[in-house]
Amino acid sequence: MMNDAFDLQLMETHIEVHKFRSGAIVGATFLALILQAFVPVYFQKFAVLDLPLLVTIYFGLSRRNPSTGLLLGMVIGLLQDSLSGPTVPLGLYGIAKTIIGYLASSIGARLDTEHPAARFALTVFFFVVHQGLITLTRRLLLAEPEPWFTLRLVGAAAVNAVVAVFLFILLDRLRKN
Amino acid sequence: MAGIPSRHRSLVLLAGVILLQVVLLAVQIKRDSQGRLLRVWTVGAVSPFQRAGAKGIGNIRGTWSHYFALQNTSRDNEQLRRENDELKMQVNQLQSKAAEADRLAALLNFRQSQRNVPMLTARVIGTSADTASQTVYLDRGERDGIRRNMGVITADGVVGKVVESYRDTAQVLLLTDKDSGVGAMLSDSRIQSPAGGTGEPLLSMKYIPTDETVNVGEHVVTSGMDRIFPRDLPVGTVTEIKAGRPFQQVRVRPAANLQRLEEVIVLLTLHPLEQKKEPATPAAEASKKSASGKAAVENP
Numbered sequence: 001m002m003n004d005a006f007d008l009q010l011m012e013t014h015i016e017v018h019k020f021r022s023g024a025i026v027g028a029t030f031l032a033l034i035l036q037a038f039v040p041v042y043f044q045k046f047a048v049l050d051l052p053l054l055v056t057i058y059f060g061l062s063r064r065n066p067s068t069g070l071l072l073g074m075v076i077g078l079l080q081d082s083l084s085g086p087t088v089p090l091g092l093y094g095i096a097k098t099i100i101g102y103l104a105s106s107i108g109a110r111l112d113t114e115h116p117a118a119r120f121a122l123t124v125f126f127f128v129v130h131q132g133l134i135t136l137t138r139r140l141l142l143a144e145p146e147p148w149f150t151l152r153l154v155g156a157a158a159v160n161a162v163v164a165v166f167l168f169i170l171l172d173r174l175r176k177n
Numbered sequence: 178m179a180g181i182p183s184r185h186r187s188l189v190l191l192a193g194v195i196l197l198q199v200v201l202l203a204v205q206i207k208r209d210s211q212g213r214l215l216r217v218w219t220v221g222a223v224s225p226f227q228r229a230g231a232k233g234i235g236n237i238r239g240t241w242s243h244y245f246a247l248q249n250t251s252r253d254n255e256q257l258r259r260e261n262d263e264l265k266m267q268v269n270q271l272q273s274k275a276a277e278a279d280r281l282a283a284l285l286n287f288r289q290s291q292r293n294v295p296m297l298t299a300r301v302i303g304t305s306a307d308t309a310s311q312t313v314y315l316d317r318g319e320r321d322g323i324r325r326n327m328g329v330i331t332a333d334g335v336v337g338k339v340v341e342s343y344r345d346t347a348q349v350l351l352l353t354d355k356d357s358g359v360g361a362m363l364s365d366s367r368i369q370s371p372a373g374g375t376g377e378p379l380l381s382m383k384y385i386p387t388d389e390t391v392n393v394g395e396h397v398v399t400s401g402m403d404r405i406f407p408r409d410l411p412v413g414t415v416t417e418i419k420a421g422r423p424f425q426q427v428r429v430r431p432a433a434n435l436q437r438l439e440e441v442i443v444l445l446t447l448h449p450l451e452q453k454k455e456p457a458t459p460a461a462e463a464s465k466k467s468a469s470g471k472a473a474v475e476n477p
Contacts, residue, residue, distance in 0.1 A: 033306060034226045037314070040304045042234060044436050047308050066187035074194050082219040084307035085348050086340050087356045089205045090215060091198035093307065098198065102191050141202050156308075 018062040024174040028055050029076055037083050048156045050127070052076045054164050056097050057126050058171050060104025061113045069108075073101020089142070096133035100126050116165045123161040128153065217343055220314070224346045227303040228316055294407060295445040297321055299347070301438045309376060311354035312340065313438060315347045323347045326405065328444040334411035334432025335359055335399060336441050347443070351435050352380060352412075360402030361412045361429075363391060369400045372412050372429055378436065380413055382427040389425070391418050397429050406444070 032051035040047040056076050060069035077097030081090045104126060107113070113122060131153055138144040299321075303314035317323055319342045329336040329349045337357055341348040350357050351374070358373035361382065368391075370384040385391060395415045401408035417428035 030222075034223055034230075036306045037223060037303045038227045038230050041231070041301055041313065041438075047304070050308065052306070067190050070187065070191050070194060074198070078198075078215065079219050080306045082216040083223060084305045084310050085312040085350065087310045087312065087350065087354060088305075088307045089202050091202040091205070094198045094201075095195055098191065098194050102187065106187075137202075141199065142206070 017064045019176045020059075020062075020174050021176060025059055025072065028059075028171060028174065029072075029079075033076075033079055033083060036080070048159055049163055050130070050156075050160060051167075052080045052093075053097065053100065053127065053130055054123065054160065054167055055171075056101050057104045057123060057164065058168050060101045061108035061119075061122070062171075062175070064105055064109040066102050066105040066109070069105025070098050070102035073097035073099070073104075076101075092134060092137055092142075095137055096130050099133055100130050103129070116169075119168050120161045120165050123164040124157045127157040127160050131157075216341065220343050220346055220348075224302065224314065224343075227314060231300060231302040231316070295322075297323065297443045297445050299323075299441055299443055301441065302346075311337075311351040311357070311374065311376070311435070313349050313351065315349060315441065315443070316345070317443065318343045318345045318347045320344055322445050323443055324447060326447060328405040330406070330410060330442050330444065331433045331438070331440070332442075333434065334413065335406055336433050336435065336438065338405055339443065349441070352431055352433075353378060353435055358403075359406060359412060360400040360404075361397050362400040363415070364396040364398045364409075365392075366390065366395075369402065370424075370427075371403075372397060378430070379416065380429040380431060382429060383424055385425045385427050387420065387422055387425055391415060391425060391427055393418060 029052070032055045036049070036051045056069075056073045059072055063069060063072075074094050074097065077092075077094035078090060080093040080097070081088055084093070104122075107122065111118070113119060132148070135146045135148055138146040297317060299315040299317040301313045302316045305312040315323070315329075323339055323342045325339055325342055327339045329338060335352060337349045337351040337354070339347050340350040352359060352372070353374040353376070355374050355376040358371045360369070361372035362369040363385075366389065368385055368389050370382040372380045372382050375381050382397070393415055397412040397415060399406040399408055399410040399412055411432035413429040413431045415427055416430045419426040419428075
């Protein structure tokens with residue numbers, strides 16, 4: 001059972017829960033973190049992408065198990081925090097990505113998220129929620145005056161969503177048949 | 178979890194995990210601790226790949242500039258093209274070497290002019306995983322003598338300071354980070370004010386009194402008040418001045434190209450760097466008071 005894709009009957013719709021090749025989740029997570037911390041040295045504009053967030057969303061939507069989704073989000077978020085230096089306390093991205101992992105898995109269990117348009121819209125939604133959670137944490141827990149909305153947020157959400165559509169197609173190849 | 182209905186288990190887990198991280202955040206703020214152990218492990222796991230990547234990109238760039246970039250030359254005459262290619266290849270190699278020599282000469286000149294300060298050249302191998310924070314990783318760390326709060330510069334000017342040092346890697350907080358700052362002064366009028374990051378490409382000098390004259394294009398240099406950087410290192414150039422009371426808002430473009438850092442110099446000293454004495458003017462005294470207040474916050 002663990003080795004095959006199987007159907008989950010939920011709310012009277014068939015939603016496929018995907019399994020991945022061994023090491024795929026760990027490998028994709030690690031690669032996303034390395035690229036996030038390396039590529040902007042040479043291509044400054046790359047920093048607008050949040051690859052760890054896209055990986056969290058993808059595996060959340062695909063695995064469709066809220067518990068594993070939130071735990072994966074927490075691990076990715078904490079690793080991103082620890083790579084971000086002392087100005088970013090451990091837990092800032094951890095909290096945001098935990099919630100995104102949970103939401104993505106919960107939504108993935110209720111909707112068909114395989115269509116590129118659905119993936120685009122969901123990534124925009126999750127990106128904005130993620131940034132909102134970080135702003136909320138910064139304001140409430142760290143007492144930092146962070147703006148709720150900037151034009152850059154809109155642009156970054158769109159760019160991330162476009163990249164997500166193509167990245168998710170690549171990540172689909174890591175699924176077990 | 179056994180007594181909890183299965184449909185609520187993930188919600189309980191979510192609440193528990195969030196609560197755990199909120200406590201983790203609170204502990205870090207309360208104790209000013211940074212969860213160093215997890216950071217050391219993560220950086221230790223990632224930095225070898227960054228180091229290899231930086232080396233790989235250097236090789237690819239070298240190959241590209243020395244070979245592939247020459248492939249689009251004229252195809253009219255095969256023999257001429259070959260000769261042309263060979264000559265261009267040689268020219269490119271020489272230009273590349275000349276540029277490198279210029280860069281190294283600038284670094285050497287700087288090192289010679291600051292003989293009393295031990296320095297170390299390092300390569301930038303990574304950047305922050307957080308889009309809002311402006312930090313970079315260097316390929317040198319504790320083993321090379323790098324410690325927290327050491328100053329980092331290039332031949333063009335101030336870059337930032339070391340905020341974390343690991344075994345083979347160090348993390349540098351760039352001047353442009355909103356938590357960053359440097360003791361600075363205007364080069365002509367010698368008015369002092371800390372220059373701080375805003376999270377954007379420009380720096381901000383917030384403590385220049387309204388009645389002082391500041392000109393666009395005026396150079397900003399280190400004041401030495403932060404006890405990290407020696408006096409008179411280039412910080413940047415004034416690009417914008419906004420009126421305000423009691424202080425003007427002065428925006429400064431950093432002298433060092435912080436968007437494209439590849440090699441930097443680390444000032445290997447934690448001792449307060451020597452400052453030249455100069456007679457203080459009343460205006461400088463007034464701004465020094467505000468500057469020293471901010472510098473104390475930056476470097477407790």
